[in-house]
Amino acid sequence: MTGITLTAEQIRNAPAPVRQWIEQEVINSLGLASQTQATAPPQATQLVACSVEDMAGVLEHIRGVFPAVNVLFELGRPGISFGQPAVMTFRLMDILHHARLEDIGEVVTCLEMLNQALTEVRKDPSVRFCGFDNEGHCLIAPQTQTSIATLWQTMMERQQAAQAREAGSRVAPAA
Template sequence: MTGITLTAEQIRNAPAPVRQWIEQEVITSLGLASRTPLAAPPQAAHLVACSVDDMAGVLEHIRGVLPAVNVLFELGRPGISFGQPAVMTFRLMDILHHTRLQDIGQVMTCLEMINRALTEVRKDPSVLFCGFDNEGHCLIAPQTQASIAMLWQTMMERQQAAREHEAGSRVAPAA
């Protein structure tokens, strides 16, 4: 048997799949979980696949609540896909860390706000934006993650174009 030692900083800076593997190994070694393959929780089957337009509508509803906006765009990062049907997983602790919120309760409040906004956008109280597993992960549909990422990319491109247009209009025409 070979052992290795990692600092907290090395673990924190490791890619998400490595952190999740370490997490699973620690949980298993402590006898808190079995080594059975990961399966998507039953609620994952009810997650809606959101379009870019859906996510733009959600953003419009939560625009005035910066923490909720930060949580929404955090879910646009690449996650880990697993299960049938496939879901994207995000550690709640990572969302907490990246958004600089104070506790998981604040993350959950933001996720609930996003879910309520989606029910208003879709005009359907039965839609489910995200779900959760017993290991501290938030689950969303892969299409939803891709739509959030696309919305972010579109917003950044528009912002860049506006900056370039503004910079171009400041330049005095040559005489």
């Protein structure tokens, strides 16, 4: 058995998967793993799987609120999938850090804006874009995460194509 010591700063600066692994190892070493359930939290069963079109509609609703846009695209990053039915989990602290917000309250406000935007896009007040658990995680459907990542990729490809066209139009013809 080999042990290592990490400072709080080292853990804080570690990539998200490493921090999540450390979190799981601590839970296992304290014997708390048997208390966790293999099923998704009850709130997760209400989450809808969103298409790329749904996410484009949500983006259109929140376009002027940059913190909410940042939070939306943070959820396009790979998360941890667990439970039955499967959900993608994201630590609220990671979203806070990556979106450069001031506190968890701002993250939750942005996530609630996303929930509200989806209800408007789908014209259904019962749909939920995301949920929360009691351990500081945001939960979304795996298809929703994939749709957000696809939307981001599509937007980047369009921007690169527009920049290439613009650069090509600036090139003077040879004399």
